[in-house]
Amino acid sequence: MNSEIKPKPLAEAVLHALGRSQNPFLICHIDPDGDALGSLLGLGLALRKMGKNPTLVSPDGVPAIYDFLPGQEFLAKVPAVSRVTHEDLIVVLDSSDLKRISSYYDATLFASRPVANIDHHATNTLFGNINYVDTSAGACAEIVCNLLDGMHEEINPEIATCLLTGIFTDTLGFRTTSTTPQMLQLAARLVQHGAPLAGIAEKIDQRRSLVAIRLWTKILETLQLDGKIAWAQCDLAMRRSIGASEDESSGVLRTLTSVAEASVFALFTERSPGRIDVSLRSRPGYNVSKVAFRLGGGGHPQAAGCSLEGEMATIVPRVLSELRIVANNTPSPQGNMA
Amino acid sequence: MNSEIKPKPLAEAVLHALGRSQNPFLICHIDPDGDALGSLLGLGLALRKMGKNPTLVSPDGVPAIYDFLPGQEFLAKVPAVSRVTHEDLIVVLDSSDLKRISSYYDATLFASRPVANIDHHATNTLFGNINYVDTSAGACAEIVCNLLDGMHEEINPEIATCLLTGIFTDTLGFRTTSTTPQMLQLAARLVQHGAPLAGIAEKIDQRRSLVAIRLWTKILETLQLDGKIAWAQCDLAMRRSIGASEDESSGVLRTLTSVAEASVFALFTERSPGRIDVSLRSRPGYNVSKVAFRLGGGGHPQAAGCSLEGEMATIVPRVLSELRIVANNTPSPQGNMA
Structure with missing residues (x-):
């Protein structure tokens, strides 16, 4: 592994930063899909379970189609960048560049705190101080799951639901070429941990106005x-x-x-x-x-x-x-x- | 397990019958779906690989949507019941009762040879001499996979494609409540063995006239x-x-x-x-x-x-x-x- 030209993403650095942070500021991209929200809420719920106090931000809120996602009650209401005070770490999820978080990018703010960039897009600009960008992952939720494993954090049904929603969305319901055996095994694990696959599929695929x-x-x-x-x-x-x-x-x-x-x-x-x-x-x-x-x-x-x-x-x-x-x-x- | 009221399906009996048979007659139900054809062709290809000489029958042929399934070149052409001569075992797949094989049911013929009934429908009438009916399986292809494991038969890409097509069809692409963790793990294994999941999904879900x-x-x-x-x-x-x-x-x-x-x-x-x-x-x-x-x-x-x-x-x-x-x-x- 060490002989690979492309270095392995620095999971350890992100794990270390998340471990040290008590008040992380987590944000996903604008116009959020199931992977952006699932990754944000899944990681947020896990950090809360660990006794931390994360601020969770979805710049464009939660589209009706994802109204079933657990943890959205913890999303910050009207969270202005100017209100970021005590947060000691910025975590940007599923965003290939800082334009994807729109007005939530503030140069002064981002220069004053460590920024962890957790993503799977091949076009990621590596904008963080810590970049955990795994382009082999079919969904950002897959990377979040790796992080939770690294933290030895147990996945409860709510977290499993968030992460499986991310995987389901980004693989178009296990239909893309990015649906690897590892991805299917992870889905099996999340269902085992209580994620209601049929319910998620019904909510995402079978509700059109x-x-x-x-x-x-x-x-x-x-x-x-x-x-x-x-x-x-x-x-x-x-x-x-x-x-x-x-x-x-x-x-x-x-x-x-x-x-x-x-x-x-x-x-x-x-x-x-x-x-x-x-x-x-x-x-x-x-x-x-x-x-x-x-x-x-x-x-x-x-x-x-x-x-x-x-x-x-x-x-x-x-x-x-x-x-x-x-x-x-x-x-x-x-x-x-x- | 032995204390359950409902006995476990007799995998051993089917394995024994298949093991002894040199010329099995395999048939799936009329108006075939992906699970009927996938189970028929998957088992048929495996038996051929073992040096046997199965006769494979799909009473209604292969609908265009399944034209990609491997092994269909081995399907018997215009196979009339009257032509069943040297076959030493009848295997009926994915059929809850004998009406499902239509005119291929012949009382004299079926009385003269052992009949193995391999199915997962709760309404199965247990019409065989040997009934391997597992209603907990989400697809007949899942049962066929268990049989291949029991025969210690390696799953090649062609067989994997047939079986994954069966699973994909009967779970509506991993969307039903029958999509258990075991089912997802099996899908992972079949992809590992060379089944092109994205290709199967595209052929089944994304081709309408x-x-x-x-x-x-x-x-x-x-x-x-x-x-x-x-x-x-x-x-x-x-x-x-x-x-x-x-x-x-x-x-x-x-x-x-x-x-x-x-x-x-x-x-x-x-x-x-x-x-x-x-x-x-x-x-x-x-x-x-x-x-x-x-x-x-x-x-x-x-x-x-x-x-x-x-x-x-x-x-x-x-x-x-x-x-x-x-x-x-x-x-x-x-x-x-x-």
Whole structure:
């Protein structure tokens, strides 16, 4: 292990810092998902159980879908950075950089206290004094679990529920290639410790607002197949007629990307007049990130996006003509099962 | 263990029978799902690897969604019961009774050879000479895996893929209450042995025909909320206008049952003129099976159904009035997370 070029993340340094801290300030990223909240609350509950007094901050609160997570009663209310006084350690969870904690980053404050950066994103900027960044982990909750093991801290049902929610969210319910045997074994352990897997799955996967489903229906009415490309659009007028918010369109991607006849998928969302967000997806073997980059966006081979100025009527054909090049390519070998 | 009233399933007897047999006849149930096929092919591949010569039969072949399963090249083509000659053991997989193998049940044939019944359904009629029925198993593939362990047979990537497909299908992708820690550990082991979990998930969950999605869109256009009941309908005319087959409507239930505002769900499908199939679903704590029973159908508390004679216009209000009684009840305690 010591001969590896890339050093092992410094679990010991984080363990030492957490061990010494009595009043840690824990924060996750804005627009939190289940892994951000699960990691924050799971670690927070464990530190409380150890007799510490952590301040827990979710800059954007708790979205309704995660209202079942234990420990959210301990989240700080309206916690302004200026109110950080007695906290002796800052712990940033699941955030690749400090922009992800938005206005909670304060240069003076962060210079005056040790900052522990606990994350699993490959793009992490190593902004902490202590960086425990394990890019082999499929979820930040997996890293938190390692920390709890390092502290010899027993996992109770509440902590197990938080951590399993993190794992479930980031693996899309054990469906990503990051779902390793270790991840499944950890999930088994968390269920053994009392995490209600079926309940978590039901809460996360099976609760959509009627408004969102009405919007998805409208979007799917526009679904078209262009060779191996399946695409659909969401106009402002469509959203307004239903009273749906900006973000309620994204969930339809799961249905759009299930069209068996297609390998490349695009959702065009009119964010505001003259501004179209383009979400691109593809099956393994087809790389949509190149198209996104060329159009000024970014992402991964199977999930990318960009935001373009113009009207739907001109942007759709422009993006489709780029996507046809991708869709008509013979898939690369990783397009197989493995 | 020996003091339990219910005896442990006789793994030893099945192991002994399989060990002695050189030419076993393996069959799964009609209208096969991933567990039926995964168990059949997984066991079949293992027996072939052991130098045996199994005849493998799926009465209804392999639905397109499972076209990735290894070993299907060994399935018998047009295998008539009359052609069963040299086979020295009949093994029936994942079938609660002999009706589930349809015309492949032949009284004379089944009386002339030992019949091993390998299953996990609580309703199994114990029709075999040897019954290895473990109702605590979440999938028949889990039982097959136990058998392979009992034979000290190594699980190769092909066998692992078949068995993980069985587990993934029957647990709805690790989402059911039958997803025990043992099940997750077994999944971890199968991934370790080379089963491509993400690939299996993508093939099973993310491939719907364009026609099916067009039908779902039409059905979701009819979605209505009646108190805590979300319901939708699928007319014959709707199916015909799209060219969709009878079974392509059922997948929409997953979206219908995700309406957060509802706890009870109903899908009315006009099977043929004057015949309406009613699919009922509910969140934990709400029991729809009683309504189904009262209307001449059956099922479980959270998933039940019936088939009624009459027109949509009269059947919908009749069923809704029954469902309102269920929906207005305070949920029972199991409605919580656990």
